[in-house]
Amino acid sequence: MSYIRRSLEKIVLQVTKEYPVLLLSGPRQVGKTTMLKKLMEGTVRNYVSLDDLQERELARTDPELFLQLHKPPILIDEVQYAPELFPYIKLIVDKEQNKGDFWLTGSQVFSLMRGVQESLAGRVALLSLSSLSQAEAYGGEEEMFTLDTESLLSRKKGRKLADAEEIFKRIFKGSMPAIVSGDISSPGIFYNSYLSTYIERDVKSLSDAIDSLKFLRFITALAARCSQMLNISELARDAELNQKQVKDWLGILETLGILFYLYPYSNNLLKRLVKTPKVYFYDTGLVAYLTKWSSPETLASGAMSGSILENYVVSEIRKTYLNQGKEAFIYYYRDKDAKEIDLVLEQDGELHPIEIKKSANPASEILRVFPVLDKPSLKRGNGAVICLKTDLSAFNKENYIVPVWMI
Known part of the structure; x- marks a missing residue:
């Protein structure tokens, strides 16, 4: 290879x-x-x-x-x-x-x-080490994702501009080295083998009581809920398992480095917050395979396009930190009034709100929820909408429009 x-x-x-x-x-x-x-x-x-x-x-x-x-x-x-x-x-x-x-x-x-x-x-x-990041797979120097102007401008160097069609090709293909390198041409064949040969073997080494078909049904139901708040009872119902099994098997997938959680931002001045984590996969190619999309085009126009794009963006941001040996302090925000921010990046005492949209021309109304982070003991830093626009832009001096390919 x-x-x-x-x-x-x-x-x-x-x-x-x-x-x-x-x-x-x-x-x-x-x-x-x-x-x-x-x-x-x-x-x-x-x-x-x-x-x-x-x-x-x-x-x-x-x-x-x-x-x-x-x-x-x-x-x-x-x-x-x-x-x-x-x-x-x-x-x-x-x-x-x-x-x-x-x-x-x-x-x-x-x-x-x-x-x-x-x-x-x-x-x-x-x-x-996770699967490949965009910078590793498609070129460009990698640094931790931040929202200061100089950092954003430097991210453009050496990178290849990608439109919506190209982004969904990357999402569909996934980020496993064997596929990205071109050594394996069919993602479907690779992920079928990956599930049966590698994941199933490791799963059984952690728990002898796992039935392979039930586990496949479980991980498929989970993939269909990527980027969503974790609902144990719904997962148990759809996968025909009890809630203890679901919790145990979620722990196994986290142990194997297949998925990770995004927890809600919590501060004692921010009341009425939900406490349930959202679940993400490190590799969107596995999600696309499990949820049976046949091509990047059908995925881009399908019901999961928004959620799998969000999964891709969040996992890519997380990778930029892991690849520097750092922990990413990223969260989401949602309160009981249904006000939500897809991503909150905490850095140097500031909270940076980020929305993720499947659009090339996001509307400024998206920014209206950002002030929920304005509290006396907190400082809201620059915000952004990460979307399918092809070049870096801004709504104003505090809020950027960042193309997905620049992460």
């Missing part, structure tokens, strides 16, 4: 000089191992994968011998299969005091975190 340079590479090299252990988490097939192997070229770092059942058995039953045979500096792939390694890695790290001795990857985020926090606290840098 032709290699696509990842924005996280420079962060990996930086933390390798500062920490003895790097743990890179993220879902399968997003390129964790590919990126780290690329960075290993020309070095003395060794490699071992715990997808190899013999290596996995040795790591679990005799971790000390495993680490004698596989000496640092080393990349250990899919380390979640042998949490028994963590205490022994700690012993080596404390004894040798070498930076960058261990690179670890894993596909099960929260199960990994538990083992790391218990054994390697203070010794490990935690990074997350």
Whole structure:
């Protein structure tokens, strides 16, 4: 597969000089191992994968011998299969005091975190890799998405302008490296294999009680509700599950890095707020496959076009932070009077309201809800409407019109 340079590479090299252990988490097939192997070229770092059942058995039953045979500096792939390694890695790290001795990857985020926090606290840098961002896939320097003028102008450099047709092609295709690189031409074939080979295998490793057909029905019902507030009872009804199963399976998808939540912005001066999170997928290609859209054109004109566009924008903004090794402080706003803001970006003591619209010419009336964030102890910063317009524009000096391709 032709290699696509990842924005996280420079962060990996930086933390390798500062920490003895790097743990890179993220879902399968997003390129964790590919990126780290690329960075290993020309070095003395060794490699071992715990997808190899013999290596996995040795790591679990005799971790000390495993680490004698596989000496640092080393990349250990899919380390979640042998949490028994963590205490022994700690012993080596404390004894040798070498930076960058261990690179670890894993596909099960929260199960990994538990083992790391218990054994390697203070010794490990935690990074997350998702599927490709727009900048990685289609060109341009990547930086965290903000709404100051200079940052927005700099985002245009090296990027390829994209109209509505092109944006929905990107949404439909998805952001998995194998598809974006052109090595696999059919998203449908890829996602069918991805569900059955990778997700189903990992799901069953986390819960033996899962029925494959029921799980497919569940994740399909969830995909149809992307960008919506999570409704456990509706999901349970449509997927023919009980509410406990739904909660358990949502936890598994979050653990595998398939979905994430956007929580409502909360402040004690903002009363009457809803408390339910909204659910998003990292990869819209998987959503389009699950919800059975046959082409970018049918998706763009279909009933889900607005919600999947919102999912795409929110996930892309989140990726710009993850790719710098940062946490994105993003929320949504909705109160019990049904006033809603799609996205609230908190940065440097300011709240930036953002609306997401499937329009090339958004109306200024959209801005009317933004003042709900004006409270004595809060400062409202620049706002924006992110939409299908092809060039950067503005309603006024405080509110921009930002094309989706510039995220």
